[in-house]
Amino acid sequence: MTDAAPAAPRPLIDSNDSRRPTGLLLVAIPVFLVGWLVIWPIINAIVRTLWRPDESGAIGFNLDSYVFFFSDQYSINNLTITLWTTLMCAILLLVICLPISLYLRFSAGRLPAYVQAMAIFPMFVPSIILAYAFIRVLGPNGMVDILLNSVGLPKIRTPYLTPWGPVIGLVWDNIPLTVLILLSGLGNVANQAIEAARDVGANRLQVFWHIILPRISNSVLVAISFAVLGIFSSFTLPYLLGPASPEMMGPFMNRTFREVNDPLNAITQAVITFCFCIAFGLFYVRSVARNQGK
Amino acid sequence: MSVLKITDVSKIFAGPTVAVDNFSLEVGDGELVCLLGPSGSGKSTLLRMVGGFERPTSGLMTIDGDDITQLPPERRPTGMVFQSHALWTHMNVFKNLAFGLKLRGLPKEQITEKVEAVLELVGLAGYGTRGVNQLSGGQQQRVALARSLVLEPKILLLDEPFASLDQHLRERLREEVRDIQQRLKITTLFVTHGQDEALAMADRIVVMRDGRTEQIDRPDVVYREPQTPFVAGFIGTMNLIEGEVSKGRFARADFRIDIPIPDGPATLAIRPEALDLEAAEAGVAQVHRVTDYGTHGLVDLDLGDGTRLKAMVAHPDLFSEGQKVNLKPQAMAAYRDNARVYRS
Numbered sequence: 001m002t003d004a005a006p007a008a009p010r011p012l013i014d015s016n017d018s019r020r021p022t023g024l025l026l027v028a029i030p031v032f033l034v035g036w037l038v039i040w041p042i043i044n045a046i047v048r049t050l051w052r053p054d055e056s057g058a059i060g061f062n063l064d065s066y067v068f069f070f071s072d073q074y075s076i077n078n079l080t081i082t083l084w085t086t087l088m089c090a091i092l093l094l095v096i097c098l099p100i101s102l103y104l105r106f107s108a109g110r111l112p113a114y115v116q117a118m119a120i121f122p123m124f125v126p127s128i129i130l131a132y133a134f135i136r137v138l139g140p141n142g143m144v145d146i147l148l149n150s151v152g153l154p155k156i157r158t159p160y161l162t163p164w165g166p167v168i169g170l171v172w173d174n175i176p177l178t179v180l181i182l183l184s185g186l187g188n189v190a191n192q193a194i195e196a197a198r199d200v201g202a203n204r205l206q207v208f209w210h211i212i213l214p215r216i217s218n219s220v221l222v223a224i225s226f227a228v229l230g231i232f233s234s235f236t237l238p239y240l241l242g243p244a245s246p247e248m249m250g251p252f253m254n255r256t257f258r259e260v261n262d263p264l265n266a267i268t269q270a271v272i273t274f275c276f277c278i279a280f281g282l283f284y285v286r287s288v289a290r291n292q293g294k
Numbered sequence: 295m296s297v298l299k300i301t302d303v304s305k306i307f308a309g310p311t312v313a314v315d316n317f318s319l320e321v322g323d324g325e326l327v328c329l330l331g332p333s334g335s336g337k338s339t340l341l342r343m344v345g346g347f348e349r350p351t352s353g354l355m356t357i358d359g360d361d362i363t364q365l366p367p368e369r370r371p372t373g374m375v376f377q378s379h380a381l382w383t384h385m386n387v388f389k390n391l392a393f394g395l396k397l398r399g400l401p402k403e404q405i406t407e408k409v410e411a412v413l414e415l416v417g418l419a420g421y422g423t424r425g426v427n428q429l430s431g432g433q434q435q436r437v438a439l440a441r442s443l444v445l446e447p448k449i450l451l452l453d454e455p456f457a458s459l460d461q462h463l464r465e466r467l468r469e470e471v472r473d474i475q476q477r478l479k480i481t482t483l484f485v486t487h488g489q490d491e492a493l494a495m496a497d498r499i500v501v502m503r504d505g506r507t508e509q510i511d512r513p514d515v516v517y518r519e520p521q522t523p524f525v526a527g528f529i530g531t532m533n534l535i536e537g538e539v540s541k542g543r544f545a546r547a548d549f550r551i552d553i554p555i556p557d558g559p560a561t562l563a564i565r566p567e568a569l570d571l572e573a574a575e576a577g578v579a580q581v582h583r584v585t586d587y588g589t590h591g592l593v594d595l596d597l598g599d600g601t602r603l604k605a606m607v608a609h610p611d612l613f614s615e616g617q618k619v620n621l622k623p624q625a626m627a628a629y630r631d632n633a634r635v636y637r638s
Contacts (some may be wrong), residue, residue, distance in 0.1 A: 201368045
């Protein structure tokens with residue numbers, strides 16, 4: 001009698017052809033949904049704004065809606081305020097979140113844990129609640145005004161309904177994600193790398209500039225890209241906190257579509273917004289790829 | 295001339311945990327002193343205090359008479375080589391070495407000259423443009439050493455620099471580092487938990503335990519004349535036999551030997567190479583295992599009460615498992631109350 005040969009261990013990745021349809025089937029549903037709900041509307045929007053009937057009714061390549069957008073001062077102002085808001089938010093997020101992340105990374109004890117909890121807290125507050133909280137605190141006759149009034153001080157110039165309103169709201173809203181991404185990047189900076197820099201004579205600022213910042217440049221890019229993409233196309237906070245004119249692209253699109261009842265120009269605005277976002281996205285991918293190649 | 299003087303330095307972490315307890319040491323000019331001890335003995339904390347990465351709770355540290363106790367690391371005339379190399383991976387080899395010189399505001403030509411000279415010294419001439427991730431572990435360690443040396447520190451601090459390297463590379467590098475240290479005559483404080491490294495490299499060894507000094511001596515003295523049972527057990531292989539002395543005779547199980555010390559408990563320390571064996575039918579110990587290492591053999595012995603001893607023999611084939619033997623120590627020491635009370 002001979003012993004039966006032991007069964008060969010099953011590989012982690014099964015290359016058996018008969019299993020491939022199962023794998024494809026598993027990814028088919030999400031791929032289909034992305035195609036149906038994201039890719040198709042994008043293609044559809046681009047095609048609908050570029051191939052339109054002219055005055056004679058013949059369908060052809062037509063840039064009129066884009067020409068209108070870029071020749072209309074109001075549209076340009078809206079695009080400019082959106083870019084300005086995005087830029088301000090990106091700068092403020094870096095200025096606010098980098099020190100918080102550095103503090104959380106290089107401190108130990110109970111206080112950093114509380115600071116981290118506070119930094120992450122906005123993540124659990126819906127934008128609409130945040131907007132109304134902002135109005136109740138910083139708005140006209142809000143809590144700050146009441147407190148100032150109670151001690152005989154003059155009212156503040158409220159940022160509510162000014163371009164700074166959405167900036168404050170969007171920065172607050174994006175702090176948690178930015179802090180988390182920066183913190184994850186800082187986790188990759190070894191303590192000994194910092195100590196080695198101090199050992200050769202670098203002060204704290206030089207350590208930050210020459211050692212920490214180059215090591216977290218990818219994380220900074222990721223954090224800022226995520227924030228920029230979200231802020232550029234944001235709607236709720238600019239709609240509730242921002243000025244009526246000029247307005248950010250999100251509320252502008254909504255008003256053009258619903259109140260002005262002009263779907264073509266609303267779609268054109270959406271395509272332009274998408275183009276800016278894709279440009280940010282491509283810049284991010286290129287920068288990350290270049291950094292990883294170094 | 296650079297002399298490091300550590301006087302009554304203590305470090306107490308929150309808890310409170312006493313990491314270093316009233317430690318004093320003077321490292322002479324060009325001397326290489328090894329801090330040796332098990333994990334948690336406080337040797338790395340002490341080195342980090344000298345480097346400025348930890349502040350002492352009390353005590354004084356001076357370099358050439360200048361008080362450095364409260365100085366931040368960037369203002370100390372020390373250079374540290376870290377266990378993990380701690381190279382900056384976003385810089386190439388040249389930039390890693392040049393960084394400290396740039397911070398000191400040296401002109402470009404002088405930086406290039408110094409970096410190239412140090413790369414030559416550590417055997418990495420022509421490696422300046424390489425990325426540090428392209429180097430082997432040994433080469434990375436040399437770059438880390440070069441990065442410290444290029445700044446010409448008064449005191450070189452080495453924190454288990456070979457711990458992450460394989461045995462062969464470790465042996466080669468420790469010889470190279472010792473050569474460089476002697477050539478530059480740089481005062482060096484070296485932390486390791488490897489006895490081989492300490493014995494091979496150090497001018498003096500400081501054996502540490504629980505933040506305190508157990509013994510400070512030349513390597514050969516620490517090995518041959520350990521002052522405490524801890525040092526005896528920690529340096530090299532040592533048979534430590536707990537027993538009782540009565541009327542000048544030490545006893546453990548059936549093993550007896552004359553030791554001229556007062557009656558009471560004692561710990562007998564015998565090196566395996568100092569323990570001769572004599573086959574005897576009524577021997578006091580039984581051979582448990584014989585291991586032939588080619589150059590010599592190691593015989594594991596049992597005293598009959600579970601006490602295990604080791605003896606180094608030239609001819610392991612003369613012994614076999616179960617065989618009874620008598621023990622003939624050629625040299626030994628006895629300890630009582632953590633102090634040596636007898637040596638032969």
